Amino acid sequence: MNDYNEISRCNRCGFCQSVCPTYLATRDETQVARGRIFLTRMLLEGRYDFTKDEDVLEKVNDCLLCQACVVNCPATVRTDDIMLAARRDFMEARGLSLFQKLVYRGVLSHRERLDRTSFLMRLYEKSGARNILYGKTLRRALDRLVYFDSFLPSGLNKPARTRLNEKMPAVNQPKMKVVYFLGCASNVFTSETVWSAVAFLNKLDVEVLIPKVSCCGEPHHTGGDEGEARRLAKKNVPLIFGVEADFIVTDCSTCASALRHYDKILGDCAEAAIAKPKLSKVIDLATLVTEHLKPSSIDLKPLDIKTVTYHDPCHGIRGLGVKAAPREILKSIPGLELKEMEGADSCCGGAGSYCFTHPTMSGLISTGKVNNIAATKAEAVVTSCPACSLQLGAGLRRAGLDTQVAHPVALLAKSAGLKV
Numbered sequence: 001m002n003d004y005n006e007i008s009r010c011n012r013c014g015f016c017q018s019v020c021p022t023y024l025a026t027r028d029e030t031q032v033a034r035g036r037i038f039l040t041r042m043l044l045e046g047r048y049d050f051t052k053d054e055d056v057l058e059k060v061n062d063c064l065l066c067q068a069c070v071v072n073c074p075a076t077v078r079t080d081d082i083m084l085a086a087r088r089d090f091m092e093a094r095g096l097s098l099f100q101k102l103v104y105r106g107v108l109s110h111r112e113r114l115d116r117t118s119f120l121m122r123l124y125e126k127s128g129a130r131n132i133l134y135g136k137t138l139r140r141a142l143d144r145l146v147y148f149d150s151f152l153p154s155g156l157n158k159p160a161r162t163r164l165n166e167k168m169p170a171v172n173q174p175k176m177k178v179v180y181f182l183g184c185a186s187n188v189f190t191s192e193t194v195w196s197a198v199a200f201l202n203k204l205d206v207e208v209l210i211p212k213v214s215c216c217g218e219p220h221h222t223g224g225d226e227g228e229a230r231r232l233a234k235k236n237v238p239l240i241f242g243v244e245a246d247f248i249v250t251d252c253s254t255c256a257s258a259l260r261h262y263d264k265i266l267g268d269c270a271e272a273a274i275a276k277p278k279l280s281k282v283i284d285l286a287t288l289v290t291e292h293l294k295p296s297s298i299d300l301k302p303l304d305i306k307t308v309t310y311h312d313p314c315h316g317i318r319g320l321g322v323k324a325a326p327r328e329i330l331k332s333i334p335g336l337e338l339k340e341m342e343g344a345d346s347c348c349g350g351a352g353s354y355c356f357t358h359p360t361m362s363g364l365i366s367t368g369k370v371n372n373i374a375a376t377k378a379e380a381v382v383t384s385c386p387a388c389s390l391q392l393g394a395g396l397r398r399a400g401l402d403t404q405v406a407h408p409v410a411l412l413a414k415s416a417g418l419k420v
């Protein structure tokens with residue numbers, strides 16, 4: 001109930017209207033923090049029913065949890081926490097959705113099943129079956145299928161873990177030891193980023209431990225399935241917080257933000273006692289590189305692209321407060337110009353699996369983001385979250401643009417001459 005206490009702090013000023021991506025895309029009062037909070041109040045007052053009201057559930061689930069309203073709210077009302085509490089109560093009243101059962105509990109909760117899914121996706125992509133979807137006759141009828149297909153990157157590699165050992169030694173005498181939290185999306189969809197990052201860290205004399213972790217639990221948590229999120233967190237704690245290391249690093253802003261807040265998920269238990277003193281060691285990859293390593297000691301060469309723009313993932317900028325580090329990295333690459341886009345910190349509409357569960361709203365938000373990227377005329381859009389990478393890549397592909405999508409540290413590794 002604590003999260004619901006926030007409801008009474010909303011003074012209905014409407015400041016959130018100017019920043020809420022779902023409101024800006026729809027101009028619908030039920031799609032903004034103020035409206036969502038009002039609906040939640042009605043739920044608690046019994047005027048709507050957690051077990052029956054589909055419309056309210058839809059508005060609660062439509063929230064991206066991007067926190068744009070929170071940082072722009074004069075009263076700093078935690079709309080994201082209110083929505084999470086409502087999702088949890090909806091879930092308890094109605095059970096898991098089919099998507100949550102199949103994808104979250106069925107696949108994400110089991111690393112081996114995720115690897116098998118990755119194999120099937122590569123088979124689909126490499127067999128040429130996707131080309132059938134783009135045929136003219138079928139195209140209109142299969143719009144939705146094409147939408148889902150657009151998320152699958154071209155030339156999908158094997159999962160990152162297949163080329164990594166649990167210990168990746170530093171090139172010289174190690175000066176630092178880190179645990180690398182290999183998240184689900186990074187492992188399956190952005191293997192090259194992971195390989196580049198690990199090679200780059202090793203080159204900077206960092207020993208990298210890559211334990212066989214489970215999903216960080218964020219998809220389950222944001223879907224209201226707190227029990228499963230807690231079970232996964234408990235499995236991960238000994239693997240990442242129970243070992244001696246200087247930092248726990250990840251290339252995914254969402255994973256970093258989730259791990260940093262494991263105390264909230266774990267509650268009072270033995271695992272919480274292990275994790276809590278080390279939560280501040282969780283760091284995103286770009287910040288580790290700029291603040292704790294010396295990339296300037298490496299000879300950097302110009303890349304084959306000359307212009308980039310940066311998209312701030314919500315969990316990076318508002319979850320972790322990361323803004324300068326990735327930009328600093330991009331500016332350090334010789335001959336590379338950073339062209340800021342309008343609304344760089346506005347949610348891309350990906351929001352984890354939101355792009356799959358809310359294709360219409362997500363597509364609307366994506367179009368605005370893609371237009372802002374295109375306006376910069378940058379050759380690549382850079383971001384520090386694999387889910388944002390998928391969403392940006394899909395939006396660009398659907399718009400017929402060939403703008404590349406990359407992670408800042410992957411570009412840095414490339415500039416350092418590392419080939420993966």
Ligand code: SF4
Pocket residue numbers: 009010011012013014015016017033034037069072073074075076077079
């Ligand atoms: S800005 Fe904050 S206080 Fe104002 S209406 Fe939105 S949530 Fe409520």
Ligand code: SF4
Pocket residue numbers: 019020021022023031032033036062063064065066067068069070079080
């Ligand atoms: S968290 Fe994001 S999507 Fe949800 S109400 Fe706030 S600004 Fe809108």
